[in-house]
Amino acid sequence: MLPFILKRVFQSFLVLVVTGAIAFSMFTFVGDPIDNMLGQERTMEDVERLRTQLGLDRPVPVQYFKFLNEAVRGNFGVSYRQGREVSEIIMERAPATLELAALSAIFAVVMGIALGVFTAIRRDGFAANFIMSASLIGVSLPTFLIGILLIYLFSVELGWLPSFGRGEVTKIGGWTTGFLTESGLKALILPAITLGLYQMTLIMRLVRSEMLEVLRQDYIRFARARGLSNRVINYRHALKNTMVPVITVIGLQLGAIIAFAIITETVFQWPGLGLLFINAIQFVDIPVMAAYLMMISVMFVVINLLVDILYAFIDPRLRVSAK
Amino acid sequence: MKKTSTILAVAALLSSTAVVNAETLKWARAGDALTLDPHSQNEGPSHTMRHQMYEPLIIRDTSGAFVPTLATDWAPKADNPNVWVFNLRQGVKFHDGADFTAEDVVFSFERAKQPNSDMKELIGSITAVRAVGDHTVEIETDGPNPILPSNLTNLFMMDKGWTEANNTVNVQDFEGGEITFATTNVNGTGAYRLVSREPDVKTVMSRNEDYWGRNDFPMEVSEIVYTPIQNAATRVAALLSGEINFLQDMPVQDLARVDSADGLVVKQAPQNRVIFFGMNQGADDLEADNVEGKNPLADVRVRKAMSMAINRDAIRQVVMRGQSQPAGMIAPPFVNGWTAAMDGESSTDMEGAKALMAEAGYGDGFSIRLDCPNDRYINDEAICQAAVGMLGQIGITVNLDAIPKAQHFPKITDSKTDFYMLGWGVPTYDSEYIFNFLVHGRESDIGTWNGTGFNNADINAKIKSLASNTDLDARNADIAAIWRVVQDEQLYIPIHHQVLNWGMSEGVGIEVDPEDQPRVKYFTMN
Numbered sequence: 059m060l061p062f063i064l065k066r067v068f069q070s071f072l073v074l075v076v077t078g079a080i081a082f083s084m085f086t087f088v089g090d091p092i093d094n095m096l097g098q099e100r101t102m103e104d105v106e107r108l109r110t111q112l113g114l115d116r117p118v119p120v121q122y123f124k125f126l127n128e129a130v131r132g133n134f135g136v137s138y139r140q141g142r143e144v145s146e147i148i149m150e151r152a153p154a155t156l157e158l159a160a161l162s163a164i165f166a167v168v169m170g171i172a173l174g175v176f177t178a179i180r181r182d183g184f185a186a187n188f189i190m191s192a193s194l195i196g197v198s199l200p201t202f203l204i205g206i207l208l209i210y211l212f213s214v215e216l217g218w219l220p221s222f223g224r225g226e227v228t229k230i231g232g233w234t235t236g237f238l239t240e241s242g243l244k245a246l247i248l249p250a251i252t253l254g255l256y257q258m259t260l261i262m263r264l265v266r267s268e269m270l271e272v273l274r275q276d277y278i279r280f281a282r283a284r285g286l287s288n289r290v291i292n293y294r295h296a297l298k299n300t301m302v303p304v305i306t307v308i309g310l311q312l313g314a315i316i317a318f319a320i321i322t323e324t325v326f327q328w329p330g331l332g333l334l335f336i337n338a339i340q341f342v343d344i345p346v347m348a349a350y351l352m353m354i355s356v357m358f359v360v361i362n363l364l365v366d367i368l369y370a371f372i373d374p375r376l377r378v379s380a381k
Numbered sequence: 382m383k384k385t386s387t388i389l390a391v392a393a394l395l396s397s398t399a400v401v402n403a404e405t406l407k408w409a410r411a412g413d414a415l416t417l418d419p420h421s422q423n424e425g426p427s428h429t430m431r432h433q434m435y436e437p438l439i440i441r442d443t444s445g446a447f448v449p450t451l452a453t454d455w456a457p458k459a460d461n462p463n464v465w466v467f468n469l470r471q472g473v474k475f476h477d478g479a480d481f482t483a484e485d486v487v488f489s490f491e492r493a494k495q496p497n498s499d500m501k502e503l504i505g506s507i508t509a510v511r512a513v514g515d516h517t518v519e520i521e522t523d524g525p526n527p528i529l530p531s532n533l534t535n536l537f538m539m540d541k542g543w544t545e546a547n548n549t550v551n552v553q554d555f556e557g558g559e560i561t562f563a564t565t566n567v568n569g570t571g572a573y574r575l576v577s578r579e580p581d582v583k584t585v586m587s588r589n590e591d592y593w594g595r596n597d598f599p600m601e602v603s604e605i606v607y608t609p610i611q612n613a614a615t616r617v618a619a620l621l622s623g624e625i626n627f628l629q630d631m632p633v634q635d636l637a638r639v640d641s642a643d644g645l646v647v648k649q650a651p652q653n654r655v656i657f658f659g660m661n662q663g664a665d666d667l668e669a670d671n672v673e674g675k676n677p678l679a680d681v682r683v684r685k686a687m688s689m690a691i692n693r694d695a696i697r698q699v700v701m702r703g704q705s706q707p708a709g710m711i712a713p714p715f716v717n718g719w720t721a722a723m724d725g726e727s728s729t730d731m732e733g734a735k736a737l738m739a740e741a742g743y744g745d746g747f748s749i750r751l752d753c754p755n756d757r758y759i760n761d762e763a764i765c766q767a768a769v770g771m772l773g774q775i776g777i778t779v780n781l782d783a784i785p786k787a788q789h790f791p792k793i794t795d796s797k798t799d800f801y802m803l804g805w806g807v808p809t810y811d812s813e814y815i816f817n818f819l820v821h822g823r824e825s826d827i828g829t830w831n832g833t834g835f836n837n838a839d840i841n842a843k844i845k846s847l848a849s850n851t852d853l854d855a856r857n858a859d860i861a862a863i864w865r866v867v868q869d870e871q872l873y874i875p876i877h878h879q880v881l882n883w884g885m886s887e888g889v890g891i892e893v894d895p896e897d898q899p900r901v902k903y904f905t906m907n
Contacts, residue, residue, distance in 0.1 A: 089787025093794075095556065097423045098818070099502045101826035105794075111556060136558025140580060141416060143558055206614050213622040221618040222610050223583070327610045329582040336611070337581070340756070342787045 059370070066366050070359045075126075077355040081348060082122040091138050091342040112138075125348055135345035139337065144349045147334065153234045154224060155323070155330030159315045161246055162254030166315075167308060170258045174265025179292055181270065189262075196259035201318075205252040205325035212248060220245050222327035253322040257311050264307055268300040306365065313361045317354050404906040406602040406889070408899075409616055410629035413581045413609040418563045419537035420492055420552045423499040426609075428535050429898050433586055433605065434476075435537035435569035438467055438486070439530055440900070443650065443892050445715035445810050447530060451481065451538055451570060455530060462525040462851050469516040473593045475540040476568050483512035488541035490520070497552040503532045506848070524849040527856065531809040543568045572600055572902035583608050586901075594902065599890075601906040617884075620645065626886040627904075629897065633704050633759055639884045650893035651706055652881035653713045654806040656758055658751075658768070658874040660684055661799040663834015669750035669780075669799045677749075678799065682741040684871035688727055689734035690775045691768060693877060700763045705877035710868065711805060711815065713878055715895060718812030718860040723868055727875055734775045746776020752798040753781060754789040759879055765802055768876075793832040796823075801832060804879070808896070812860045816844040820867055835872055 092105050092114070109115045113124065128135065134144035173193075177186040196204075213221035225241030227234040236242025272278065273296055281291050320332035327333070331350060338346035414430035415422045432440075438452035451470055458464040473481035490510040493500045506529070509521040522529060544550055547562040567575040572594065573586040586605040594600075608625065610616045613632040619625045621642055631639065631647065640647040660678040661667060667676050677683050693707035709726035712719040738744055753765035762783040769779040779800075792798040807814050821828035821844045822836030843859055850856040867873070883893050890905035 087788075089785055090791040091787070093787060093790045097499065098830065099423070101502075101829060103825060108556060136556070138556070139415065141421075141553065141555040141558055141564075142560060142580075206618075209615065209618045213624070214618050217622055220624055221622055222615050222624070223608060324612050325615055327608070327612065327615055329579075333581075333611070340785070340787070 062370055063367060066363055070363050073359055074352070074355055078126065078348075078352055079122060081351045082125070083118055085342075085344050085347065086118060088339065088344075088347075089342045091344060094341050095138055129349075129352065134349040137338075137346050138343045139341040139346070144345045147346070148331065148349060148353070149232060151329060151331050151334050154236075154328060155316060155319055155332060157236060158246065158249055158253060158322075158328060158330060159312070159319060161250040162257070162315050163308075163312055165250055166254040166257035166261055166311070169254075170261025171265050171304070173258075174262040175269060175292070175297060177262070178266045178269035178273065181266075190266075193259040193262060196255045197263075201252060201256065201321045202325050204255060205248070205322060208248045208252060209325070219248055221248075224329060249322050249326040249328050252325070253315060253319055257315060260311065261304065261308065264304055265300060268303060269296055272296045272299050309361060309365060313358050316357065403603045404601055405604045405606060406627055406901060406904060406906070407606050407608075407625040408627045408629075408901075409608045409610045409619060409625045411609065411611055411613075411616070412630075413607075414584070416553065416555065416564045417567055417575070417578070418549075418553045418561065419489075419539060419569075420495070420498040420500050421555050421564070423503070423535070425897060430584065430607070431537055431569075432571070432898055433573040433901050434567045434571040434575055435539070436571050437536050437538065438469075438533050441534055441810070441896070443894050445895065447534075451486075457525075457527075457851070458519065463522055465520045465522075465526075465529050466513075467518050467520065469518065470593060471516055473570050474591055475543065475570055476574050476589060477540070477543055478591075479540050479542055479568075481538065481540070481570050482515050483518045484515075485538055485541050486510065486518045487512050488544070489536070489538045492539065492544070492550065492552060493536055495552045497554050499552075499555075500536055504536065525851040526849065527851050527853060528809060528811050528813065531811055535808070538570065539563070540568055572598065572900075573605060576604075581609060592902075598902040599905045600902050602901050602904050605901055620884050623886075627889055627891075627899075628884040629899065631882040631884045633702055633882075636702070636704070636882055644887050645884060646887055647882050647884050648891075648893050649704070649880050649882045650895055651714060652806075652879040652897065653715060653808075653810075653895045654758075654804050654879045655708050655711050655713050656705075656761075656764065656802065656804045656876045656879060657708070657711045658687075658876065659793070659801050659803055659832050659872075660687070660874070661796075661832060661834050662872075663836065664799070667749065667799045671748045672743075677741070677743055677747050680741045680743075681869075681871055682737045683743060684874070686734040686737040686741070686775060687772060687777065688871055688874045689730045689737070690771050690777075691727070691874060691876065692729045692771055693727060694729070695771075696764055696767050697877060700760050700767050701877070701880075704759070704880045704882065706880065708875040708877050710864065711819065711873050711875050712812060712864075713807055713895070716807045716810050716812055716815070718815075718857070718864060720861075720864075723864060726868060731774060738775055738777075743776070746778065748778035748780065749800050750780045750782055750798075752789060752792055752801040753783045754786040754802060755783040757786040757789070758802075758804045761802060761804075764876060794829060796832060796834075798832060803830070803832075805830075806896075812864065813844070813847045816847070816860075816863055820844065820863065820872065833872055835870070837866070840866060 092108055096104055096108065113121060132145065137144050137147055140147060173189055177189055180186045209221045212219045223245060224236045225245035226239040227236050227242055228238040236246055278291060278296060281295055319330060320335055323330050323332035324336050334346060335350045412426045414427040415424060416427060419431055419435050436450050438450060439447050440450050442448050451473060452467040453470050455465060455467040458466050469483060475481060487510045493504060506522040506526050507520055508523050511519045513519055549562040553559045553561045553564050572589055572592045574589050576585040576587050578584040584607040588600060588603045610619060616628060617632060617635045617639060620628045620639060636647050639645050662679045664676050666674060670677065697703060697705045697707055708724060710723045751765055753762055755762040765781050765783060769781050772779050793801055793803060805815065805819065817827055818830040820831060821841050823831050840863060843863055847856055847859060881893055881897055888907040891899060891903060
């Protein structure tokens, strides 16, 4: 078992280094940060001085090595746009994204499983058919459009919910939360639905098909023949066996929710990491882009590593083939 | 005396709470200030934020005329043309109660000249600032500088005592990520005080009841809540839903919608920014064309034909939805040196353009690449697309390369483009600024944005002499002469002047400022 884990950890490490290298070689195509940093009145000397100062005159591999060297010590440099430590900015922005992602995930999982079970049990009912058709919209409409439609309906037309921002936030140590104020909670609703809608429909469709599969199994028929109530059959026996693949997908989708919060955060002016990243791209804020991309790739690599290891525990055949 | 003023103050306080309710200006625009340090980052949104809390000696009104602010009057010294004398306003206090004196002005100029300051280029000609008494300063320059006041409208005054006490005498090292007391705290003389600030999220300011001009300006806004909102659709939705009541950076496509909504208005004014195309006439052969061995843009007839092929009215109506003023010169209308006659010199004439092309030997046309930004000016990419079609009618096949500004502008400054779009604003309101950057031949510290390859020794000398010519009539004659050459040479193809739009609730009263710098002390709220 240990050699398998070590091998996987080593592979993950390689993936990280390669992702970082690709990201760094792309930065040269994003544009010249110097141009945004100095006003139109700058002289050529200013440009050269700043370029040398930031180390941008050096070849990309050298820049990358320097970044890695500093990053392993937890130093991600200084944002070109805000003139502050990147690690400090990320710590400041992370609570917004994590709270939003957590609420979206809860929304997606709870609603997804509930609707999935409902549509599986009543699979020919009118309501179930309606939900299935409506869920196609959730899968096919792009996130920004859903966000703008929700804003239009609930903020502009009805005036119930705010169209942007986090509302009042409460500071608890280094963490800011919107869960403790009314305006903070109201501000969470629309972005959480927008961000979680795709995952919700995905989970719903997965639960439904798995459940239909399970309901056809012999042991369910025997359970019915034994005279067990529908409630016990559906929830104790069928749903439990449906959940194994569903949990795997949910785990992987959690990472996606954090990584793809970018669009939702832009539409709702949500002051989280995704908005920070979009700003960084527009300004060619290389330190912020590098730190964000590394963070996201670490997150995905860790999730995948855990899933791999879990699978190996569950399925011994993987351990054999790994040798 | 003291008693009366106390009674008056109490009465004013009572009446203001009774009659004028707390009026909050909920203000949004696309970007946030980068820092609060007054001398770091010479950039629009940062200056807008500072103008509410700090003040320069002089500001401009919406027509571009000077308005005395911390200085009450100024003039060159009678016996020495290298010195300007500024008389300062008396009785002004900083937010912390300290008096504003000549010592603070001297200190602020010295601070703004530090290496880390982003304002140092604007006051580069200043050699010394001296306090003469408590409320007079003399500013000495390295030669006569007739337009010195123009460079001071964004130069903010700090309190020497506060700055020294809080160990923030040095301008922050922005690139080095330095955070100083002045980057997060404010002690200015302005009409509003800083209450709280989270960068990129929210900044709150409250009215300064001790402001020197409390009774001279409306100052009806008691609290400012400033929120940057990046996404254009969200910005407009926030205005429509009433979550904000004042919006800068209105998207052009939503103007009609906002204006027709109940309780909202859109106000507009010509902006201090002109949009134009530049052409590389200096190279022997172009990289981005299909003509071998020679440069079609070196021929003034080709440049004239290209300008004649552009239908500016069509661009105005179709691309800009009426939100532009066709331009004939590359100076905004408020600038010294602008004339209505020259601004009307561009006309569309397809037949004439074709004839000129044939005369120049390009009757069959040629092909060239047009470099264009897609996230800098209003509808920049769409304007370029329109130009592609129009130039196609006189046989010029244009390949459009529209890219983000961060990649576009380095092409111009590094001479990697032969045909490009550029926009220009003139903070000094004087043609010299345009000539220095766009007409003078390219050197390391002058002509930096001149990507045309135009380099004329006579014109260069004339431009350099403008800086110290104190005979304003002779100086204006020189400016007119330089413009004549720029026009006759068709150095650039002017397209239009941008129009600035602000959206607001009907209750908010303010005129649009051509520099996009709202000053909340002028706002009325009903």
